[in-house]
Amino acid sequence: MDLATDMGHLEELIEAIRSEGYDFSTGSRMMPSSDVKRSMKRGLASKGFNFLTRTMLGSKLYDHQCGFKAFKRESLFELMDSVEDEHWFWDTELLVRAQRSGYKVKEFPVKWQHGGATKVDLVKDVIGMGSQIVRLWWQLSSLHTGRWQKGILTFILAILLLFLIFTLVGVEDVWQAAASASPQMFGLAVLIYLFSWPIRGIRYQHILKRLGYNHGLNFITGSIFMSQSANVILPARIGDVSRAYILKTKKDVPLTTGMSSLAVERLFDIIAITVIGVLAVLVVMAERAVDDWVMPLMISSAAVIILFFVAIFFMASRGRNGLSPVERIILKVSKPGDYTDRIAGIARKFVDEIYTISSSPRDFIIVFFSSLMIWTVDILTCYTVLNAFAFVHDAASPTTLTAVVFMAVAVGNLAKMVPITPGAIGTYEGALTVVFKIAGIAGYVGAAAAVIDHIIKNSVTLVFGALYLAHFNIRWHELVDIKGKNEK
Structure with a gap:
């Protein structure tokens, strides 16, 4: 835990699950009212990733990577088996699948400041995270139209x-x-x-x-x-x-x-x-x-x-x-x-x-x-x-x-x-x-x-x-x- 998110938001994070009826709660560094201090390199990588996630995966959240998250136990366990990634994309896939499955997700702005050396690796992150976005997009689109049905649609065209x-x-x-x-x-x-x-x-x-x-x-x-x-x-x-x-x-x-x-x-x-x-x-x-x-x-x-x-x-x-x-x-x-x-x-x-x-x-x-x-x-x-x-x-x-x-x-x-x-x-x-x-x-x-x-x-x-x-x-x-x- 790097404590990059101001702990003053902890109560809001927990109460969203305990008393407000949400299944998932996540802090956001990308909302207009968020207070964020980080390097340009890290900011560009995050904005690009979240833009692709919103565009390709249909997510309504601004930020998917902020580590400041809380889950309702029952809701989390119901989705765990469907989440395939076991690394950095895990929480993004979880939030996307939660929205697709109709779970209530709360996103709120946070005060966030990165401290220490960045862990962002542009080449590794672009290839790794980008391939995971494509993989999840393909799986989710297949659920709705089917692989052969997508082929049929282009054939109809x-x-x-x-x-x-x-x-x-x-x-x-x-x-x-x-x-x-x-x-x-x-x-x-x-x-x-x-x-x-x-x-x-x-x-x-x-x-x-x-x-x-x-x-x-x-x-x-x-x-x-x-x-x-x-x-x-x-x-x-x-x-x-x-x-x-x-x-x-x-x-x-x-x-x-x-x-x-x-x-x-x-x-x-x-x-x-x-x-x-x-x-x-x-x-x-x-x-x-x-x-x-x-x-x-x-x-x-x-x-x-x-x-x-x-x-x-x-x-x-x-x-x-x-x-x-x-x-x-x-x-x-x-x-x-x-x-x-x-x-x-x-x-x-x-x-x-x-x-x-x-x-x-x-x-x-x-x-x-x-x-x-x-x-x-x-x-x-x-x-x-x-x-x-x-x-x-x-x-x-x-x-x-x-x-x-x-x-x-x-x-x-x-x-x-x-x-x-x-x-x-x-x-x-x-x-x-x-x-x-x-x-x-x-x-x-x-x-x-x-x-x-x-x-x-x-x-x-x-x-x-x-x-x-x-x-x-x-x-x-x-x-x-x-x-x-x-x-x-």
């Missing part, structure tokens, strides 16, 4: 987006266009799309090999299929986390390497898509007017790539003491110790692994051109689907039509970077429909082609993802159970 697109271009026209299209061309599109997957596997195999982990192409390709299947069904690209989990559990690849290798893969995807998009826009602009937002989108994407490379090269550099900037930042804001050293080491490894691929001309060329091949096959799939519809070639010259398809898929996949729906369903179709109009393709034809293109790609992903799940004896809930991943 995707359906609504598709319905909006179809309504704008004509539902009956879309249906008639799809019904009159060539099924043989759709079959050809499936075969073409399948060619992209071995290339994906070879690319990712090369990335992992350069990072010191050499595994068979079948396993690597399978892990991509499985993680992309999760991305199709779940929002927020959760499948990317699943791939790191698969690599860790099946091949003992560190989670840091799993995430850094994914970062490299995503980076080169964006580079390839942006290069393709910019070249396609320039070709189209020679014959057609392009919407004002298209080129700024490509320029913004290119700017993000450049900034990312600048940041990686800077963060991977070494000072005279042999430390990288990311290590110096962590060590400066955090207290010395094994935990801080471990976090600094993880951050350094993450940055170094991305730098390893990005800074090597040979690796850059291999990963970049394999990414170009992957997205070229993806675009050829869409081009084949579009050619299944009659009169498409009457809308524009072959050069313009081809360039527009390249541009459409590039824009559609950049839209996927904002994963508001499972598999970007709805956003991808909307982007393609809008860009197809630049070539003079009717909206209903563009919408039908976009939907079928996405169905083909997602179906191939899900079918082979399911086959690989069975092959590697991985259950579906293991792939999508985020809580289970964190615990393991």
Whole structure:
């Protein structure tokens, strides 16, 4: 006990439980009338934590961490089994669960003065307390909507987006266009799309090999299929986390390497898509007017790539003491110790692994051109689907039509970077429909082609993802159970 809270508040603390009928009573350093003296570092950390707790966990309290608390014995014991944390987050979780369960909680302002050295460790506290807030938010939200129900809600959003697109271009026209299209061309599109997957596997195999982990192409390709299947069904690209989990559990690849290798893969995807998009826009602009937002989108994407490379090269550099900037930042804001050293080491490894691929001309060329091949096959799939519809070639010259398809898929996949729906369903179709109009393709034809293109790609992903799940004896809930991943 550090007696930071003025003991003059002790009677109010006890009487709230004994005579006022409250189940929990807590002093508050964050209420407007509180009298608090503490360092800026401690104040900022506390304000940030309590803001997140109020925002994410729906708490109505100002302060959750003040140690000046009292509990009614019966109420405390009723909640004890549901509280999972056994460290600094324990009292916060208790107060949040108490409010959720309908218990009466009194919060009152106190006079508080910190004495002695601060125990705040920014890095450790941000990671530890932040992860506990996310964990409790997930558990509490699951109680009300259920994990699968949350997935259903985002799926409903995707359906609504598709319905909006179809309504704008004509539902009956879309249906008639799809019904009159060539099924043989759709079959050809499936075969073409399948060619992209071995290339994906070879690319990712090369990335992992350069990072010191050499595994068979079948396993690597399978892990991509499985993680992309999760991305199709779940929002927020959760499948990317699943791939790191698969690599860790099946091949003992560190989670840091799993995430850094994914970062490299995503980076080169964006580079390839942006290069393709910019070249396609320039070709189209020679014959057609392009919407004002298209080129700024490509320029913004290119700017993000450049900034990312600048940041990686800077963060991977070494000072005279042999430390990288990311290590110096962590060590400066955090207290010395094994935990801080471990976090600094993880951050350094993450940055170094991305730098390893990005800074090597040979690796850059291999990963970049394999990414170009992957997205070229993806675009050829869409081009084949579009050619299944009659009169498409009457809308524009072959050069313009081809360039527009390249541009459409590039824009559609950049839209996927904002994963508001499972598999970007709805956003991808909307982007393609809008860009197809630049070539003079009717909206209903563009919408039908976009939907079928996405169905083909997602179906191939899900079918082979399911086959690989069975092959590697991985259950579906293991792939999508985020809580289970964190615990393991």
